[in-house]
Structures are given as C-alpha cells and as structure tokens.
Amino acid sequence: MRTYRHLWFYLLVILMLAWPQPAFSSSQAAQSQPLRWNQKSRFLRLGVDDGLLSSTVLSVLQDQQGYLWFTTSNGLSRYDGYSFVNYRHDSENPDSLSSNSLHALIQSRDGLLWIGADPGGLNVYDPKTDRFHSYRHDPQNPNGLPDDSVWALLEDRDGNIWIGTRNGLSRLDRRSDTFTNYLPDADNPRALAAPVINRLYQDRNGTIWVATRAGLQRYDPSTDDFTLFQNNPDDPNSLSHNSVWAMLEDRHGNFWVATRGGGLNLMDRATGTFRAYRYDPQDDTTISDNNLWYLYEDRSGNIWISTENGGLNLFNPLTETFIRFQHDPNNPFSISHNDTYWITEDRSGAVWVTSRYGGVNQLSPVFQRFGIMRHTPGDRSGLSSSDVYSLLTADDGSLWVGTFGGGLNHYDPQTGRMRVYRNDPADPGSLSSNKIYNMLIDRNGTLWIGTSGGGLNRLNAGSRQFVAYKRNLDDPAAFRTNFIFSLAEAPDGRLWVGTLGFGLDLFDPASGTVVERYVHDAEDPHSLSEDTIYDLVVNSRGQVWIATARGGVNLFDPATRRFTVFMNRADDPASLASNTVNALYLDEKANWLWAATGSGLSRLDLTTQTWKNYTLKDGLPSDTVMSILPDGRGNLWLGTASGLSRFSPADETFRNYDVQDGLHGNQFTFGAARNPKTGMLYFGGPTGLTYFDPADLKDNPYLPTVLLTGLDLFNQPLRPTAELLPQSLSFLPKLSLPHNQNSLTIHFTSLNYQISSKNRYQYMLEGFDKDWSPPRANREAAYTNLSPGRYTFLVRSANNDGVWGEVTQLPIEIIPPWWQTLPFQIGMALLIAGLIAAGVHLRLSQIRAANRKLEQRVAERTAELETEIFLRKQIEERLHEQLEQISALQNELRHQAMHDALTGLL
Structure with missing residues (x-):
C-alpha cells in the first residue's frame, strides 16, 4: 500500500513538472500589488476645447x-x-x-x-x-x-x-x-x-x-x-x-x-x-x-x-x-x-x-473613490432612470433602487446584473407606478414599496408579482391617497405609512387594511402637526419620530396616541432649525435625534429636549440637507443640495465632497441607504446615485510642489531671455531687480493633477508680509512699490484633499538707486565729514586770528589805559601835593592870623 502511495506521489511530481508553465513565475506575479482599476473606472478628458x-x-x-x-x-x-x-x-x-x-x-x-x-x-x-x-x-x-x-x-x-x-x-x-x-x-x-x-x-x-x-x-x-x-x-x-x-x-x-x-x-x-x-x-x-x-x-x-x-x-x-x-x-x-x-x-x-x-x-x-450608477442607454447593468428617489439594501447585499419615473431596480453587486421592474398597464401583477418614493423590507423579508400615484406595493418574492394597496374612498379601511412617501415597521410587524397630504396611517399587512389613521387637527395641539410626512423612525419603545414637510418633528406615543411637536421658533436659537424636515436619524446610544432640514442639520438632545443647529457658516456645503446616514465609524454622512458632507459629531467638523471628487452630481434627494455588512453607503439624486465605503476614502497623499511659472513687472510679462530674467523663474536662484522695477507679480502653480481645481495656495513675502495669505485658489501674488532691500518670497500649496506640501522659496533683492547704495552713502558721509572738518578748521583759524587781534587790541588798550592811569595818577599826586601845599598854606595863614589876633589883643 505504501509502495502505491509513493508511485502516486512520483507520478504527481512528474505531472507537475511536465505541466506547461508561464514564462514568468507565479511567485513574481504574486508580488504585484492589487489592481486599483476596473472596468467601471472613470476617465477625465482633455481636448482642443481645453487648449490642447x-x-x-x-x-x-x-x-x-x-x-x-x-x-x-x-x-x-x-x-x-x-x-x-x-x-x-x-x-x-x-x-x-x-x-x-x-x-x-x-x-x-x-x-x-x-x-x-x-x-x-x-x-x-x-x-x-x-x-x-x-x-x-x-x-x-x-x-x-x-x-x-x-x-x-x-x-x-x-x-x-x-x-x-x-x-x-x-x-x-x-x-x-x-x-x-x-x-x-x-x-x-x-x-x-x-x-x-x-x-x-x-x-x-x-x-x-x-x-x-x-x-x-x-x-x-x-x-x-x-x-x-x-x-x-x-x-x-x-x-x-x-x-x-x-x-x-x-x-x-x-x-x-x-x-x-x-x-x-x-x-x-x-x-x-x-x-x-x-x-x-x-x-x-x-x-x-x-x-x-x-x-x-x-x-x-x-x-x-x-x-x-x-x-x-x-x-x-x-x-x-x-x-x-x-x-x-x-x-x-x-x-x-x-x-x-x-x-x-x-x-x-x-x-x-x-x-x-x-x-x-x-x-x-x-x-x-466614489462609484456612481446612472441610466445609460444600452447598458443593461445601468439604472432604468437616473432620477433616484429611494434606496434600500437587502440582507444578501443586493441593492434596491427606486427611481422617479423608471420603476424599481434590483442590483446584485456580485454579478453586476440589474433587474428592472416597471408598470405594465396590461399586467395587474406588475408594479403599480414607476415613481417610487420609499421602500422597506420587513422582518419577514417582504419588500414594500411606497409609490407616487400607485399606492403601497408588496413584492411577492417567489412569483415576482406585486400586490397594490390603493386609495378606496368607499372602504374606510383603505388608504385615502395613492401617494405613499415614507414607511417604518412597528414592533408588532405592522407598518407605519406616511403619506403626502393625508397624514399617518397604521397598516396591517395581515389583513391588508389601515387600522389607525392620524391627521392634523388645528383644534388639538397634541395632534399631528402636518399631514405630509417625509420620514419615519421607530425607537426601541415603539414610539414614532416623524419628519414633516412644514410641521417640524413629531414624536408619536402609541400608548397615549398623542403627538409631541418640535418646531422652529424664530426667537429661540435652541429650537429646530427649520420646520421642513427631510430625514431623521436616531442615535439612541448617544441619546440624540438628528434631523436633516431645509435650513441645516439639527441635533435634539433627548435628555434636555434642546436643539443645536449646524449651518453653512459651520461648514455645511448647503443649508438644504436631504438625507442622513451613519457610517459605523462615528460619523454622519449628509446628502445636500450642494454635494456630500461628512460630519464628525466628536469635533463638530465637516468634510465636503462634490462632483469634482467623483460624485454623480451635487444635488441629492431623499434616498440613502447603508449596507451594515459591507459598510457601503448609497446616496441618490436626480442624476444618479453615488456609492462608497467610508473606510476607503483615503486622502490624496501626494505632497504637491509649487513651481514659479512667470514674472510680471508693472503688469507686463517678462520673457526668460530678458535682461532682468536670464532664465525661467523656476530655475532662478535669486531675483534681482532695480529700484524702478519694484512693482511685480509672481505667478505659480502646483503640479498636482488630481482635481487640480481644488488646489489651494498660501504665500508671503518675508520682509514685507507679517503672515501667510489666506488659503485660496488664486495662483499669483502681486506687490507694488517695494522699497529697496532683501526679501524672500515663500509659497506653498495644498492638494485637493488639503494636504500641504513643501515651501518653495525665491530670494528677491530690490537694488537701491546709486544714490542709496552703501559706497555712495559712505562717500557722501566722508565728504560731508570732510567739509564739516574743513569748515570747523577754517572757523577755528578765523577765531584764533580774531582772538589774536583782540588780544593785541586789548594789550594796546591796556597800555593806553595804563598810561592814562599813570598820567592821571601823576596829576592826582600833583593835585594832592598842591592841595597839601594849599592846606599847609591855609593852616599857616590861619595860624598867622590867630597869632596876629592874639598879638593885637595883648
């Protein structure tokens, strides 16, 4: 027995060696990375109309x-x-x-x-x-x-x-x-x-x-x-x-x-x-x-x-x-x-x-990064219509697409096949209307379809036939309208049905009848606030959250049959953003209710019963929010009138995407669905649907470099062969300009070719600007009347996903005029200093000469004064002697007179 096993083993080896092999080894092939492209990959085109x-x-x-x-x-x-x-x-x-x-x-x-x-x-x-x-x-x-x-x-x-x-x-x-x-x-x-x-x-x-x-x-x-x-x-x-x-x-x-x-x-x-x-x-x-x-x-x-x-x-x-x-x-x-x-x-x-x-x-x-589906003539795997109004994922991973005019589509992602259901007037078992508002798969796996004009439809999975439940005014247990806009399943398996203009119905699938009906009553503040219902969400207690066209948000309690109404109040910023509510998402774990409204995104704190609103000024691409989905990663995705937005409740930030990022279009409708098994999200709009896995939305990692592409002086382009620009600006190590060429515009570009229209730029001129310019799409920087001196022009760019690249630098020197150059200024300073020194020397010489003359004149005058004083002194002495002689003579005369008088008396 062991011998036979060895024979089989050797035979197998011989067969393997003899089997034709490809010229390159499988080990080499296995090293190749997975393909990034498939037959649905989309090309962007450039042609003569673009300047080619x-x-x-x-x-x-x-x-x-x-x-x-x-x-x-x-x-x-x-x-x-x-x-x-x-x-x-x-x-x-x-x-x-x-x-x-x-x-x-x-x-x-x-x-x-x-x-x-x-x-x-x-x-x-x-x-x-x-x-x-x-x-x-x-x-x-x-x-x-x-x-x-x-x-x-x-x-x-x-x-x-x-x-x-x-x-x-x-x-x-x-x-x-x-x-x-x-x-x-x-x-x-x-x-x-x-x-x-x-x-x-x-x-x-x-x-x-x-x-x-x-x-x-x-x-x-x-x-x-x-x-x-x-x-x-x-x-x-x-x-x-x-x-x-x-x-x-x-x-x-x-x-x-x-x-x-x-x-x-x-x-x-x-x-x-x-x-x-x-x-x-x-x-x-x-x-x-x-x-x-x-x-x-x-x-x-x-x-x-x-x-x-x-x-x-x-x-x-x-x-x-x-x-x-x-x-x-x-x-x-x-x-x-x-x-x-x-x-x-x-x-x-x-x-x-x-x-x-x-x-x-x-x-x-x-x-x-985003896949799209739309109607393409002749494409059997495409949609029957691009106007997508409703989306629903099934447990098997397939996708139901309700269009507004093209019927119902069932898409199998595994095979790429699309099956279309349309109304056939000759077939009573066909879809009752080609305009689909909403869909729901109940706990039994039955597909329910709310239509525009065709009532409520149920698809029989085995026969692929539809049963329609329509308006019948003669039957009190029938619908009062054929316009069924929203659906939700109650805990007991019955269906809550929101209509256009006829309120809220509770439908019993077992009997095919409407067992309860609720409409607006102006006399009853606890009645439904408005009869057109856009969305329905049932919470874990069986209560129903209701989004209405003009009546805000309602919470219906089946136990009390009362409605609690939340509406916008102009004088209360903590109220609902708008009374037009297009979609709801209930996060019972966080105890929040999210509302997509006609005036932004609103969040209701179920504990405090207060609202917080997010609008265009907070980062939304549009205040008209049509749909809302969680991604299982803590984020909310919003379909708006101006693209798709990812909102992070943790830091309250938005990241927006538009048609340039690969969306089917910028406008979204009510339709949105999430596949809980794959994490794939689907959003519909009037021109198709967009699908993507949020986990695959990686930012473009390419770090863009900025090239300096041109220079204008006084708004006139400068060729690289010009005297002032000896070679192309991107190759120039330094730009030197004379003082009279000091009004310049620098052109630049970022060579990130992936959605280049979303590239953003910042620049500054060191020595002139105090900070970076705000990020913008403009690709030029203008400066006028720059003073002579040295500057450094800095510019950087962010790619389409906001990833900033390295800074490009260009030293710039505005050469001063000859009279402002340092040698000239030093020469002038020396000349002025020399002139001043010469002036000082001359003045000092003049002062010294004047002093000498003054000294001479003083000496001469002094001599004259001394002679005059001497003469006066001699005169004074002579006068003094004469006075003394006169005084002596007078004394002698008085003495003689007295002597004579005495002598006469005797």
Whole structure:
C-alpha cells in the first residue's frame, strides 16, 4: 500500500513538472500589488476645447519639474493642471520648433527635452531659456541625421541619444555632437533589418532593442551588430508578427513585445522564444486587439497596453487576464477613443493615456473613490432612470433602487446584473407606478414599496408579482391617497405609512387594511402637526419620530396616541432649525435625534429636549440637507443640495465632497441607504446615485510642489531671455531687480493633477508680509512699490484633499538707486565729514586770528589805559601835593592870623 502511495506521489511530481508553465513565475506575479482599476473606472478628458493643440496626441511625458508635455500633430503642449502653454513652429523665430507634426519625446538627464518631428528632424528644448534648436537631415552630410522624420528616441545609460527615423537608426554623441548612423544592408544579416524604426528601448542589462517593421532587433555595442528575431509561421514559439511597436521589461525581468498584427508577446531572452497573447472574440478577458502601439508598467506592477482599435488594456500578471477600457459614446467618463497611443503614470499615481483621435485621457485614483450608477442607454447593468428617489439594501447585499419615473431596480453587486421592474398597464401583477418614493423590507423579508400615484406595493418574492394597496374612498379601511412617501415597521410587524397630504396611517399587512389613521387637527395641539410626512423612525419603545414637510418633528406615543411637536421658533436659537424636515436619524446610544432640514442639520438632545443647529457658516456645503446616514465609524454622512458632507459629531467638523471628487452630481434627494455588512453607503439624486465605503476614502497623499511659472513687472510679462530674467523663474536662484522695477507679480502653480481645481495656495513675502495669505485658489501674488532691500518670497500649496506640501522659496533683492547704495552713502558721509572738518578748521583759524587781534587790541588798550592811569595818577599826586601845599598854606595863614589876633589883643 505504501509502495502505491509513493508511485502516486512520483507520478504527481512528474505531472507537475511536465505541466506547461508561464514564462514568468507565479511567485513574481504574486508580488504585484492589487489592481486599483476596473472596468467601471472613470476617465477625465482633455481636448482642443481645453487648449490642447490637437486631438492627435502621440506621446506624453512628465518632466523633472512635474509639467506634462504632449506631442501633437499641431505642435507641443505643456500642461500644468489648469491650462496649456503651446509651442508651434514660427518661421520668423529661429528659436521655435522646426515643425508642428511631432512624434517622439524624451527628457535627458540634464533636463533637456528631445522632440522628434515628422518632418522636421530632431528638436531640443531648454526649459531654462524657453528656446528650441534643431538637428536637420543634410543630404550632403553622411554623418548627419539620416532622415527628417524622427519616430523614436532613447537616451542610453552613457548619455548618448538614439534616434529612430524613417530611414535608419542614428546615435548622437553629445560630447562631440556627432552622429553615427546604422542603415539596412541586404548583404549583411547583422545589419539593421528595416529603415523605419518604430521604437527604441534599453533594458536593465544595458541592451538596446530596436522595434522595426521587419522584426525585433537586439543591438550589441561591442560588435555594432544587430540580432534579428522574426516571425516563423512554422514555429509557434517565434515572434507572433514582424511589425514590432513597443518593448517593456517589467519589474520582475519579464520582457514584453507588442506587435501590430500579432498581439502581445512574452520573450524568453535566454532562448529567443516567445509566448503570444492574442485577441479572442469569444473571450472578453483576452486582449481587445492584436494591433498594439505601446506598453507601460505602473507602480503597482500592472501592464498597460494601447491598441489601434480596441481601446486601452490593463494586463494583470496575477491572473494573466486583460481588463478592457473602451469608448462608449453614451458614457462621458469612458475613454475618449479606441485608438489609444501613449501611456504614462504621473508622480501622484494618475495614469495618462493619449489617443490618435481623441486627445488626452486621465485616470485619477482620487476620482475613483466614489462609484456612481446612472441610466445609460444600452447598458443593461445601468439604472432604468437616473432620477433616484429611494434606496434600500437587502440582507444578501443586493441593492434596491427606486427611481422617479423608471420603476424599481434590483442590483446584485456580485454579478453586476440589474433587474428592472416597471408598470405594465396590461399586467395587474406588475408594479403599480414607476415613481417610487420609499421602500422597506420587513422582518419577514417582504419588500414594500411606497409609490407616487400607485399606492403601497408588496413584492411577492417567489412569483415576482406585486400586490397594490390603493386609495378606496368607499372602504374606510383603505388608504385615502395613492401617494405613499415614507414607511417604518412597528414592533408588532405592522407598518407605519406616511403619506403626502393625508397624514399617518397604521397598516396591517395581515389583513391588508389601515387600522389607525392620524391627521392634523388645528383644534388639538397634541395632534399631528402636518399631514405630509417625509420620514419615519421607530425607537426601541415603539414610539414614532416623524419628519414633516412644514410641521417640524413629531414624536408619536402609541400608548397615549398623542403627538409631541418640535418646531422652529424664530426667537429661540435652541429650537429646530427649520420646520421642513427631510430625514431623521436616531442615535439612541448617544441619546440624540438628528434631523436633516431645509435650513441645516439639527441635533435634539433627548435628555434636555434642546436643539443645536449646524449651518453653512459651520461648514455645511448647503443649508438644504436631504438625507442622513451613519457610517459605523462615528460619523454622519449628509446628502445636500450642494454635494456630500461628512460630519464628525466628536469635533463638530465637516468634510465636503462634490462632483469634482467623483460624485454623480451635487444635488441629492431623499434616498440613502447603508449596507451594515459591507459598510457601503448609497446616496441618490436626480442624476444618479453615488456609492462608497467610508473606510476607503483615503486622502490624496501626494505632497504637491509649487513651481514659479512667470514674472510680471508693472503688469507686463517678462520673457526668460530678458535682461532682468536670464532664465525661467523656476530655475532662478535669486531675483534681482532695480529700484524702478519694484512693482511685480509672481505667478505659480502646483503640479498636482488630481482635481487640480481644488488646489489651494498660501504665500508671503518675508520682509514685507507679517503672515501667510489666506488659503485660496488664486495662483499669483502681486506687490507694488517695494522699497529697496532683501526679501524672500515663500509659497506653498495644498492638494485637493488639503494636504500641504513643501515651501518653495525665491530670494528677491530690490537694488537701491546709486544714490542709496552703501559706497555712495559712505562717500557722501566722508565728504560731508570732510567739509564739516574743513569748515570747523577754517572757523577755528578765523577765531584764533580774531582772538589774536583782540588780544593785541586789548594789550594796546591796556597800555593806553595804563598810561592814562599813570598820567592821571601823576596829576592826582600833583593835585594832592598842591592841595597839601594849599592846606599847609591855609593852616599857616590861619595860624598867622590867630597869632596876629592874639598879638593885637595883648
């Protein structure tokens, strides 16, 4: 027994080893990341109306700065996410393109763009100077460019430029600026096989591969020989077709070859054998066309293939199957044309696809975050009408979609199939009306449908027949109207039915009758406040919360049969925001009731019985809130008249999305549903429905860089060749301007191509501004009459999801006039100081001379005074002597007189 087991084991091993294996290993394939794209992925288009020079676009490249460049049949277009800058041949400008009919495009490592023209030769563009120069074919120069029709370009690892033309292959040695040409030679089997070169490619080993119309060639630089691989009708392992148009070495080392006529080939370079993948009209998982143009591997390891008539293909190495993206004239989000050509993936992860007749297509990952469904003629998996009024998810994960005019749709997400139920006047078992207001699946799994004009419908799951319960004025147990707007199930299995204009009914499914009816009574304050009911919610105690068209919110207690009314009061900000209430959500865990109203979002605290309102000024995109759903992650999602909004009750913040983010439209209706198993949310509107998983709504992680794109002086654009702007502003390390050129406008852009209209910018001029400017979409900054000095211009941008990137800086100097320069000011200061010193010296000299004169005059006067004093003193002395003599004489006379008198008496 053990022997037989060993035999079976060895036999199994032999079978496994003998079983045909793919050329690339499953372990390699398993390393590929999951596909981000599917057949419902939506394309955005750019064409002539957007500024593109032509709808025939033959290549696309994202340059080192981040710009996207497109070669067209009418010139070269550069795109920055907002608009195109176009370059065309100008016979009066020697620095322009040599031709407008352009093909190949590459950027060399030094930043130059190389453009192949047909005719027009080889053009080289320098982004720093914004100028072109060209290499042209000269019949008199055998060592020049061999032909003026350039179809293929390659920069090899040594920096040489390889040029594929319609008349041979050429290699440009950039150091010597000389060409080496390779031409077909019928006598040399190791020469170039055909004159027309379709594509050039260098693999990781440095081998150069040449795609010709006579097969695939491998170039050996050591011998200058070419090895040819061709189709052999007798060898199934040979190349599938000789017209080769593209090559690609994927991340796992697999080498792919695209042909025009034989589909896709996987080459084993060691053996020189090929495995072909061809179009099979009976299998839609095969490649869509055998005529291929180009191959591209994205960052996830998926291989993109452009075709001549089959649209775009995405090859999944995991399953070896192809996803087709083809043009649908009824779908504006399909690829623009089935003749696709060039493919690239930009730095943010968006895929760009050019077309020979349909312009440019973009696949943006951000735009795919939301799925949409709408009516598309001829699409059996589409809706019967885009006017979606009601949505309901079933336990099996399927989706019921009630439309307003197109009947009832039942969609199975697993199969992608849609089943439509419509009214058929000849069939009494059909849906009674094609206008659906609301739906409900009861505890028994029965589907109930409230219609406009057709009463209440019940779907018999087995027979797929409908039973209608309609208005019958002769039957007191029948509805009083055929307009059934809202439904809710009571704890006992009966249905609460809200009508348009006829109040609230309690319907018994067992008997098919209305057992209770409640309408507004103006004399009774505890009656229903309004008879048009938009929404119904039953709480855990069996009470019914009621949203009315003009009567606010009602709470009905079946035990007391009384209504408690909550209405807006203009003088009370803690009341309901509006009496028009479109939808309700009851959060019994938080003890809150949420109301979507015509004037914002309202929250009722069931404990305090007070309301708090959120409006446009708090962050809502619109005050008209139509629907409301929880996401199971603590957030509320709101369908409004201006897009979709996510509200976080924890921090009371809103995050808004609109049609630019991928919604079906900006306007939403009452219809909304959540699948509790998958977490998927569905919101309906008059132009379709939007569905998404909130857990998958990741912000765009791409950090945008800002490029400075232009400079205006006194509102006049400045060319890079101008004296004041020697090269393009984005390459300029510093901007220096004279004092009389001090009113400037700086233009800038953020090269985030995913919903670029939502990019926001902030800037400031250090040395002038005190803070950043408010975030805005404007892409220019203007400053007038800047004083001489040094400044630094700072600018940054946020992408479509508000993620801010790095700051771009530009030092700016306003050069002062010569009379304000430091040397002049120092010279003037020295001159003034010298003049002052000279003046001071002169004045001091004058003062000293005056002092000397004064001293002399003082001395002279002093001498005169001294002489005068001396003379006066002598006079005084003489007078004194004379006075003394006179006095002595007088004394002597008196003495003599007295003597004489005495003598006479005696």
